[in-house]
Amino acid sequence: MNDLIGESRALHYEEPLLWEHEQSDGSGVDLPAPQNTPLRTGQGAREALGLPQLKEPQVLRHFVRLSTKNFSIDHGFFPLGSCTMKHNPRLNEKMARLSGFAGIHPLQPACTVPGALEVMYQLQNWLGELTGLRGVCLTPAAGAHGELAGLMTIRRAHEQNGQGHRKVILCPDSAHGTNPATAAMCGYDLRVIPTKENGCVSLDAFREALGDGHDVAGMMVTNPNTCGLFERDIAACAELLHAAGGYFYCDGANFNALVGRVRPADFGVDVMHINLHKTFSTPHGGGGPGSGPICVAESLRPYLPVPCVVKTEAGYKLETREDRPDSFGRLKGFQGQFGMFVRALTYMLSHGADGLRQVSGDAVLNANYILAKLREDYDAPFGDRTCMHEALLTDKIQKESGVTTLDIAKTLIEYGMHPMTIYFPLVVNGAMLIEPTETEGKETLDRFIAVMQKIAADVRAGEGEIFHAMPQSAPRRRLDEVKAARNPVLRCSC
Numbered sequence: 001m002n003d004l005i006g007e008s009r010a011l012h013y014e015e016p017l018l019w020e021h022e023q024s025d026g027s028g029v030d031l032p033a034p035q036n037t038p039l040r041t042g043q044g045a046r047e048a049l050g051l052p053q054l055k056e057p058q059v060l061r062h063f064v065r066l067s068t069k070n071f072s073i074d075h076g077f078f079p080l081g082s083c084t085m086k087h088n089p090r091l092n093e094k095m096a097r098l099s100g101f102a103g104i105h106p107l108q109p110a111c112t113v114p115g116a117l118e119v120m121y122q123l124q125n126w127l128g129e130l131t132g133l134r135g136v137c138l139t140p141a142a143g144a145h146g147e148l149a150g151l152m153t154i155r156r157a158h159e160q161n162g163q164g165h166r167k168v169i170l171c172p173d174s175a176h177g178t179n180p181a182t183a184a185m186c187g188y189d190l191r192v193i194p195t196k197e198n199g200c201v202s203l204d205a206f207r208e209a210l211g212d213g214h215d216v217a218g219m220m221v222t223n224p225n226t227c228g229l230f231e232r233d234i235a236a237c238a239e240l241l242h243a244a245g246g247y248f249y250c251d252g253a254n255f256n257a258l259v260g261r262v263r264p265a266d267f268g269v270d271v272m273h274i275n276l277h278k279t280f281s282t283p284h285g286g287g288g289p290g291s292g293p294i295c296v297a298e299s300l301r302p303y304l305p306v307p308c309v310v311k312t313e314a315g316y317k318l319e320t321r322e323d324r325p326d327s328f329g330r331l332k333g334f335q336g337q338f339g340m341f342v343r344a345l346t347y348m349l350s351h352g353a354d355g356l357r358q359v360s361g362d363a364v365l366n367a368n369y370i371l372a373k374l375r376e377d378y379d380a381p382f383g384d385r386t387c388m389h390e391a392l393l394t395d396k397i398q399k400e401s402g403v404t405t406l407d408i409a410k411t412l413i414e415y416g417m418h419p420m421t422i423y424f425p426l427v428v429n430g431a432m433l434i435e436p437t438e439t440e441g442k443e444t445l446d447r448f449i450a451v452m453q454k455i456a457a458d459v460r461a462g463e464g465e466i467f468h469a470m471p472q473s474a475p476r477r478r479l480d481e482v483k484a485a486r487n488p489v490l491r492c493s494c
């Protein structure tokens, strides 16, 4: 039988490069040889390009097979902590494909697209309402881009107010890597706030990092934080920070845990980015561009990047630099990822205020269900508290038998699930950060829990050895990931 197996076995593809498919007699198109075409570049004639000689169906199948190689939220359970891999409702897609949205061009005169501007204006309003931060700019193209936009807004505000000497950003050691990277990119010095054993920023540690605050531009904190916990002292920290003249930047990537229940402005936030591709269900990963609007307090609104959409007597309008001279300027071409604005607003309108409130409630419930069911089998460093939308476990118990977080993650692949986020947050050894999101049903959660319980039981029974060789059935097994990252081979040698 082996001789008969070509490029697929039981719908399990091995996909060679097109050049390896090549047959000398194949051709997708026949073009007549060019006649009497003198070279006008003054250079010699080009040699053959060396394109693979294949028939059209071969090329088509190659790309269709490749397109199925990526695991996605549409394939199966994807509990990647901090990434909020929730279902992308098809209604969003339907709305984004309406020709009045899909067919417009960013260079069209604004007077020909009032409906599109109204969508942006409404989305700004929803985000302003949900966060309590009324100045909204939709243009940033990702969460990290929103962070940059937010810190540049803060920097501009300080500069315009004679506070340009403030050069320090405070950031807890549990932060997402993009926070310190953004601060550095913005030219700030970083001062790290150590988190306590309970995974949160304490008022004492914050006070110490703040000092007299004369050089502090602001702090960047994720709430709920990357340990999946609500920062209990955050309002008090914000008060101290404000008294010292700093701004509170909240990394809003975890807004899925709060939406509809808490307005971040109420715990002292001045600036926050929103990941539309997390909380508001627009596709991400390979599926679509990110979108990271920022929301700011009224006092910072003048410094936001341009353009925001404003409503004038003559209708909706994209601002220019002249309209808002204190703006730090333009951050991105045109006006952001418009297709994502349509999807996010569709999501908001189809859920309504009460539905969005249920989103965060269900997200938190699902995570706590997993935490409660796995707390006995795995070490749960903060398991005495209810978590927010992410459950944090570690490999502390399994490691005594030589089975690590990496082994457990690789075993989930064998069971057809995407692994959780591993070894993050860095402040927790052997971390497994599990974010089920609200869109998974109980059957899926129960199957995940059963798999995790079986792994733990096998380790207890002294059968942990098998996990070092997982996954077994995937087209590739354990890869040398460090080598792949450090020494990528980006050219084929055909």
Ligand SMILES: *Cc1c(COP(=O)(O)O)cnc(C)c1O
Binding pocket: 082, 083, 142, 143, 144, 145, 176, 178, 222, 251, 253, 254, 275, 290, 291, 292
């Ligand atoms: C996802 C995430 C980001 C970055 O968002 P991108 O859109 O990937 O740039 C920043 N902070 C936290 C906590 C996140 O989870």
